[in-house]
Amino acid sequence: MDAIKNFADRWKNYGYEKGETHSFWLSFLRDVLKVDKPENFINFEVPVKLNHKSFIDAFLPDTKVIIEQKSLRENLTKAKVQSDGEKLTPQEQAQRYITGLPLSMHPRKIIVCNFQEFLIYDMETLGECRLNSIINLLSTHFCRIQK
Secondary structure, X not given: OHHHHHHXXXXXXXXXXXXXXXXHHHHHHHHHOOOOOHHHXXXXXXXXXXXXXEEEEEEEOOOOEEEEEOOOOOOOOOOEEOOOOOEXXXXXXXXXXXXXXXXXXXXXXXXXXXXXXXXXXXXXXXXXXXXXOHHHHHHOXXXXXXX
């Protein structure tokens, strides 16, 4: 539990999507989940071909998880106009990426995160798990990610 609290304390005032996503997720995997060499476990800015060129913020190929990262305090359920003019929620944005991926890369889970909140979508059941703080992620709900 100390690792989770330390991580939450470290990241409570950070949350710039473009500049801190890599460090955030590498730290989360290494310091909280105790993944050895997390850079071998996660890929960032994975290109996906839609009607335009786009990128998945983070992809965990071994566990088939897509991460759509947003900046701190950004509303994770509010639709925003994308670069192609379409208005999508972060979850819809991540789901759209699936259409540009080979079947073997289709995710089991989508995580939408703004550095403090996590929305975890199970693509098998289309269920949502809302976690309102980093500390809650492991202390009460992490088993849902692994299922």
